[in-house]
Amino acid sequence: MIRKPLRPLARILRARETGQDPDVIEAENRAERHAEIQDRARKRAEGRLVFMALGFVAAFGLVGFRMGALAASDPAEPRAQATGAQIISQRADITDRRGRVLATNMLTHSLYAQPNQMVDGKRAADALAKIFPDLDHERLVKDFTDPKRKFLWVKKKLSPEQMQAVHDIGEPGLLFGPREMRLYPNGRIASHILGGSAFGAEGVNSAEVIGTAGVEKAFDGWLRNPANEGAPLTLSIDLTAQSAMEEVLSSGMRRMNAKGAAGILMEIGTGEIVAMASLPDFDPNDRPRPALKGDPSDSPLFNRAVQGQYELGSTFKIFPVAQAMDLKLVNPNTHINSTTPMKIGKYSINDYHNYGPSLSVADIIVKSSNVGTVRIAQMIGVERQKAFLEKLGFFAPTTIEMVEAPTGKPIVPARWPAVTSATVSFGHGLAASPLHLAAAYATLANGGRKVTPTLVHGKKRAAGERVVSEQAASLALAMLREVVKRGTARAGNVEGYEIAGKTGTADKPRPGGGYYDNKVVANFASVFPYDDPKYVLVVTLDEPTGQLGGGESRVAGATAVPVAADVISRLAPILGLRPVGVKPLPDIEAPPKNKVKVAANQ
Structure with missing residues (x-):
């Protein structure tokens, strides 16, 4: 300038x-x-004044906006910012096919202690031991009086009553942390399917819920995924049918003095499991610890329907017969040599009764002839027999959506000589789960197309591969119907519902080799209604003892079949199946008004 x-x-x-x-x-x-x-x-002074005025307007405007926002929001206590990684505690619900809740979340509190903040640690330990008798009183006293101890968990889950009782102690070193816990509102119902859950990563104010077994673990990632926006996992089971299945199966197990039982109800067209039970069971809200000693199958955690590996007995006989009819080797009226005993090398194969020199293929199934079945298996040949059973799924674990599925891999003979081919044809020498059996029977009832079991409702699936021709499957199903009408499963006749099925009784193997003389596994695999197959039901009883002819009997016809008949009687109305050929009760009509006499007042 x-x-x-x-x-x-x-x-x-x-x-x-x-x-x-x-x-x-x-x-x-x-x-x-x-x-x-x-x-x-x-001019400089005027500029400064204008700037200050704008600054005051902006500041008061921001304060006013914030005050308005606070006035419009819900009141909440301030919380300290948590350090470390965020714990995702929200977990999606699990429902049945009708949307009824099987597993959900519930807000609860945990109890933790800060001994260095306690006024009287011994008094607090004494009071807690009275509220929670399962706690170790001496350990609590030692921890609460340790000056170096700054933190310890006391109880991971508290009921409202327990929380109030702890609060009444008045000890400032006992603190509560909010968290979500997994709740199974139906208790033991579908316990093996759901599995259970536990806490994973834990913090004072939240805890991660993770699946430990069943579908809870199989779908753990999906249930915890925030991208699903809380959408529930819809299972294929029907809560009403599941409850009825477990109730009737439990009653039948006690009636037959069995140590365990399994039941599977499956839709033939979709492979969806409508009900699946394993007994004894447990409460997933208080899941027991796994057994470290003894036979794993003795634990209530053991899922007999999926993990059980049983020789399934005569229920297998329909498979070589269906395959032989598919290969045009036989038809239902073909007569087969049934002379007993039958020798294969140094081994003898016998029938329960002597059925004479020959039986038709249909009667081999109806009368459950071991010899006749072996003759048909010999006509098929070892390699074709193995390939057929592999197509039916008996060489691999089922693909059902449970973490236990891989442990239910069938026990298949390493070698397959002629005697193995013979025994496998009538259900001995190859061990598989009841779920394998249900899927195989569903395949026959599905016109010969493979059925894959699933626990997810509404899942779209491509048609299964053809395992056997539609004609052979239809003829096999007709033979199974005759088994219930005049064969070993006559106790399975349920009035109003046409049942087709096959019994199977297999001796239980000893752990050290050989078989028990008085312990069996009894099975009944059934299809209903016969004229329009919709469902497969498999009932398995472990070591049953029933009544037949005034004495004890362990055969499936006297044990598993009556229980299955009770299950079908209970489940068929629930499934919406109307009985056929049952006369309805007459309607009770009101008498005409003009014929009603009114007593006069006396």
């Missing part, structure tokens, strides 16, 4: 020439300079 001189030389010389006072010029310039300085100072 160039400042204007106060005494410009040109004006000064001109003023002297004209006789003017040069000091006047200086005074004018000085006054002009002062005026400019004042103008600049005034």
Whole structure:
């Protein structure tokens, strides 16, 4: 900036020439300079005032907006910022096919202690031992009186009553942390399917719920995925049918003095499991610890329907017969040599009764002839027999959505000589689960197309591969119907519902080799209704003893079949199946009004 001189030389010389006072010029310039300085100072002051005014307006506007937002929001206690990784505690619900809750979450509290903040650790330990008798009183006293101890968990889950009782102790070193816990509102119902859950990563204010078994573990990632936005996992089971299955199966197990039982109800068209039970069972809200000693199958955690590996006995006989009919080797009226005993090398194969020199293929199934079945298996040949059973799924674990499924891999003979082919044809020498058996029978009832079991409802699936021709499957199903009408499963006739099925009784193997003389596994695999197959039901009893002809009997016809008949009687109405050929009760009509006599007042 160039400042204007106060005494410009040109004006000064001109003023002297004209006789003017040069000091006047200086005074004018000085006054002009002062005026400019004042103008600049005034403008700076005005700018500062405007800036300050805008700042005050913005500040008061922000304060007013925040006050309005707080006034419109719900009140909440301030919480300290948690350190470390965030714990995802939300877990999706599990429902049955009708949307009824099988597993959900419930807000509860945990109890933890800070001994260094306690006023009287011994008094607190004494009081807690009275509220929670399962706690170790001596251990509590030691922990609560340890000056170096800063933190310890006391109880991971508290009921409201327990929380109030702890609060009444009045000890500042006993603190509560909110968290979600997994709740199974139906208790023991579907316990083996659901499995159970436990706490994973834990913090004071939250805990991660993780699956430990069953579908809870199989779908653990899906149930914990926030991207699903809380959508429930819908299972294929029907809660009403599941409850009825477990109730009737439990009653039948006690009636037959069995040590265990399993039941599977499966939709033939979709492979969806409508009900699946294993007894004894447990409460997933209080899941017991796994057994470390003894036979794993003795534990209530053992799922007999999926993990059980049993020789399934005569229920297998329909498979070589169906395969032989598919290969055009026989038809239902073909007569087969049934002379007993039958020798294969040094081994003898006998029938329960002597059925004479020959039996038709249909009667081999109806009368459950071991010899006749072996003859048909010999016609098929070892390699074709193995390939057929593998197609039916008896060489691999089922793909059902449970973590226990791989442990139910069938026990298949490493070698397959002629005697193995013979015994496998009537259900001995190859051990598989009841679920394998249910899937195989569903395949026959499905017109020969393979059925894969599933626990997920509404899952779209491609049609299964063809295992046997539709004609052979239909003929096999007709033979199974005859077994119930006039064969070993006559006790399975349920009035109003046409049942087709096959019994199977297999001796239990000893752990050290050989078989028990008085212990069996009894099975009944059935299809209903016969004229329009919709469901497969498999009932398995472990070491049953029933009544037949006034004495004890362990055969499936006297043990598993009556129990299965009770299950079908109970489940068929629940499934919406109307009985056929049962006369309805007559309607009770009100008498006509003109025939009603009214007593006169006396």
